[in-house]
Amino acid sequence: MSHILAAAGHGGTNTDFIAEETIFWILAIASVGAALAMILVRRAVHCALMLAVVMLSLATMYAMQGAPFLAFVQIIVYTGAVLMLFLFVLMLIGISSADSIVETIKGQRMAAGLAAAGLFVILILGIGHASIGPAAPVSAANGAGNLSGLATLIFTTYVFPFEVTGALLITAALGAMVLAHRELTAPKLTQRDLAARRLASGQLAPDPSPGVYALHDAADRPALLPDGSTSELSVSPTLAPRDPGDEPRVVRHGERAAVTADGEERAGSPAYPAGRDAP
Amino acid sequence: MSPVHYVVLSVILFVIGGTGVLVRRNAIVVFMCIELMLNACNLAFVAFARMHGNLDGQVIAFFVMVVAAAEVVVGLAILMAIFRARRSASVDDANLLKY
Numbered sequence: 132m133s134h135i136l137a138a139a140g141h142g143g144t145n146t147d148f149i150a151e152e153t154i155f156w157i158l159a160i161a162s163v164g165a166a167l168a169m170i171l172v173r174r175a176v177h178c179a180l181m182l183a184v185v186m187l188s189l190a191t192m193y194a195m196q197g198a199p200f201l202a203f204v205q206i207i208v209y210t211g212a213v214l215m216l217f218l219f220v221l222m223l224i225g226i227s228s229a230d231s232i233v234e235t236i237k238g239q240r241m242a243a244g245l246a247a248a249g250l251f252v253i254l255i256l257g258i259g260h261a262s263i264g265p266a267a268p269v270s271a272a273n274g275a276g277n278l279s280g281l282a283t284l285i286f287t288t289y290v291f292p293f294e295v296t297g298a299l300l301i302t303a304a305l306g307a308m309v310l311a312h313r314e315l316t317a318p319k320l321t322q323r324d325l326a327a328r329r330l331a332s333g334q335l336a337p338d339p340s341p342g343v344y345a346l347h348d349a350a351d352r353p354a355l356l357p358d359g360s361t362s363e364l365s366v367s368p369t370l371a372p373r374d375p376g377d378e379p380r381v382v383r384h385g386e387r388a389a390v391t392a393d394g395e396e397r398a399g400s401p402a403y404p405a406g407r408d409a410p
Numbered sequence: 411m412s413p414v415h416y417v418v419l420s421v422i423l424f425v426i427g428g429t430g431v432l433v434r435r436n437a438i439v440v441f442m443c444i445e446l447m448l449n450a451c452n453l454a455f456v457a458f459a460r461m462h463g464n465l466d467g468q469v470i471a472f473f474v475m476v477v478a479a480a481e482v483v484v485g486l487a488i489l490m491a492i493f494r495a496r497r498s499a500s501v502d503d504a505n506l507l508k509y
Contacts, residue, residue, distance in 0.1 A: 151411045159419050166423050166446055169439075170430035178439050182446060185423070189449050192416065196460045198468050201452075201475075208475055213445065213482050220486045221438055224499050235435075235502050243432035247425050254421045263414050267463030280465045281472070289469050296476045303480035310487035313494070 151195055162188035179217050186210045197269030200277050339365040416457035423450035437489050437499045441482065448478045 165184035172178060186209045193202040234240060273280060285293050320328075329335065339362050342348035354365035423446060430443030452471040459467025493499050 148411070155411055155415060159415075163419070163422055163426070166426040169446065170426060170433060170443065175436050175438050175442075178442050182442050185446060186449060189453055192453060193456055195411075196416070196456050198456050198459070198471075201456060201468055201471055204472065204475060205452075208479060209445075209449070213479060216482060216486060217438060217442060220490060223490065224438065224493050240433055243429055246432065247429040250428060251421065251425045254425070255418070258414065258417055258421065263412070263417065264461055266411060266413050266460050269460065271463035272459065272465050272468075277465075277468075281468060284465055284469045285472075288466075289473075292473060296473060299477065299480050303483045307483045307487040310484070310491050 154191070154195060158188040158191055175221050176218070179214060179221065182217075183210055183214055186214065197273050198277065200281055341365045341367075413457040413461040417454050420450040420453040420457070423447075423453070435500050435502055437492070437501050438486075440501060441485055441489070445478060445482065448474055 162185045165181040165188070169178050169181035169185070172181065186205060190202045190205040190210070193199075193205060275283075339354040341350050341354060342352045342365075346352075351366060353361035353363055356362050427443045427446035427450060430446065431440050434440055434443060452474055455467040455471040455474070457467075459465060459471075489499060492504060496503055498504075
């Protein structure tokens with residue numbers, strides 16, 4: 132791959148041209164397909180994966196265009212940091228949050244499609260009117276090397292925007308800290324308060340461990356009670372609503388272990404099992 | 411490879427991203443579509459930089475990346491604050507200013 136990229140980079144001969152063209156079309160089809168899939172799939176995690184495909188395709192294109200620094204920044208900052216941040220927040224907010232199909236504004240999708248088509252036509256017409264010349268050879272810009280050239284520009288011509296960028300990043304970090312900070316509205320519970328609450332709750336012992344006396348000892352297997360029924364207290368409540376498409380794994384208190392609750396019933400039940408204090 | 415190809419590809423990606431912003435209702439997905447639009451702009455910048463044979467376009471693309479990173483950090487923090495208050499990440503549910 133690096134050989135091909137290097138060849139395309141310093142290109143001029145016919146084979147290099149063919150290599151760049153081939154890679155471009157593969158990447159173009161992949162990125163447009165992934166972008167379309169991104170706005171069509173319903174689950175947010177799949178959107179993030181599609182976005183990763185687009186970003187990696189664009190990184191390869193930057194490398195082909197004689198921008199190796201930007202290619203690596205794209206992979207490290209975008210695919211590495213920004214996309215991981217997206218996934219992180221996605222996991223915090225709830226991985227099962229899928230978009231609903233119902234349109235809240237009537238005809239919104241049709242209007243959006245029309246607006247997109249109009250924007251596309253306008254932009255393509257603008258490009259058609261512009262005089263876009265042939266590409267200069269990659270070596271024209273990268274005379275002293277891509278990195279040294281960029282560094283020279285950033286620290287001479289663009290030094291003021293660069294400093295402003297630093298201020299922006301600091302402001303963003305402060306803003307994120309302020310926004311993500313949760314104010315403590317109630318006094319913090321002491322150990323004495325916790326002990327009193329536990330005594331008042333009526334359950335002194337900890338919850339049973341999952342998998343006790345059951346066939347499997349996985350964390351999502353409820354423990355068996357002496358009468359053969361299962362205890363949903365033994366399974367962490369976060370395991371139950373995690374995958375709504377799957378057959379529910381947590382069997383309700385009092386049912387036989389062999390019988391699984393049916394999906395309809397499970398979907399309507401609260402996120403926290405009855406008999407357990409919601410946090 | 412003519413820069414026109416790259417610019418047209420960037421237009422297509424930009425329009426797809428804009429459509430996503432208009433159509434999708436999960437706020438995180440809306441953010442991802444904005445990222446897609448910014449990436450499309452970067453592709454056009456890099457293509458123009460190559461066409462002109464200088465590095466200014468690449469520097470601008472670099473600045474766009476920095477601004478996008480800052481935007482994502484603040485945006486996701488706002489999103490988490492909204493989610494904490496309203497238990498929803500849908501842009502339809504944040505309608506307190508509507509009536």
